[in-house]
Amino acid sequence: MTPITQPGDLDALIGRTARGDRAAFRILQAATAPRLFGLCLHVLDDRAEAEVAVFDICLTIWHRAAEHPDSGLDGMTWLTVIARDHLVVRSRAARAARGAPDDLALLADLPAVRSAVGPLGGAAQADAQDRRPRIELCLDRLDPDRAEMLRQVWFDGLTAPEIGQRLGLGPEATRRWLRTSLAHLSRCLGA
């Protein structure tokens, strides 16, 4: 499928939404909800929770659309960040409610689970390679532990103390470990 949406289209729709244009918001929601819901499902891995989350994210977009111009981000990135921030809050609250130790144990299993699920192999991987975002390609060039930790930071909102607990490191050593990971990534991204 080939989307026709141009980056500027979303920016304009968010701008109209910020001015209270209900039709623009309806269109914005129709155009982006599938992508936001896909992200919710990926992070929460629970359809009922994801349905609640995408509803709340859409409400947030309506209420905070006026903040978009100051973010310096293109429309889709801003929407993704709004969704990610919301999902991180939910994920962290869920971990806190369930109890950190068990949950951290589950998180420790994530690399193995994700490894079992993917990545793509053979020709499919070659076909998909040039369509993957640069951040994915750069993460693949990192040590797998570092890459997986950074993925969990973005998707699951893993905090520095949680990472330290996973690695058995104190706060300063954890920060050095994270900064080294980010420095490697920075060189690849050219950030």
Next chain:
Amino acid sequence: MIAIDPAPQPDDDSLLAAEHALGLVTRDEARVLDARLARDPAFRAHHVLWTEAFARLGQSIPPVDPPADLEQRLRRRLFPDEAEGWWRRTGLVPALVSAAVAGGLVLAVGGWDARAPWMAEPSEAAAPVARSAVNDQAGRGFEALLRDTEGAAFLRVTFAVQEARLIAERPDGDAPLRTQAIWLWLLAEDGAAVLLGPVLEAGPVHLTLPGEAIPDLSSMTLAATAAPLDTADAAFPSDRVVATGPVLPEAHHAEPLASH
């Protein structure tokens, strides 16, 4: 074994911005960095770069159809005053519906000549009458075929009433949409029009079917309008209609739907 590097950091500000963008700093640090973002363009630029880079991770996740009632629930929460006003009244719609139903169902709209680049060429075999089929709610299939002003098949719509959903796709399937967005509208006999949503993809697009419309589907017409994505309006743009197709009970048709 976890390797701990001696930390030769290339650009502390860039890494600090990354930590902040990822939520890896403490609340006190975040407050300080928030203030710095507001007054330090270079630091802000680092922050934007990292935010955009990591957001691509989220954008690479495949889209999934959201709950069918998402828009309805949002509307009820955000715009309770629309509870009875969602169907937008416009004096132009009754004429359109009448023309579609009584005038051979191929609607010629004055002034419209900007065919979308992927619009199907008219076929000699095109039926002179646009055919749509919609059944009752007893579990049979529902579908509609919208034809353009020259009778060519333009958009195929399948209804899933029990899921309050409809699926729209172009009959030719693979030509990409380019500069125009196609908007799908449901028009009622009494002149009400409701925007179902944009058809943004070349392949099947899922849209929510308003629950209020389901009981009266058999008396309604679907209309497709073309306009840039950022200019769509709440009011039905009758001067931008590119195709229509009435919604009729399947029993009214003696032959199956065809693209041409």
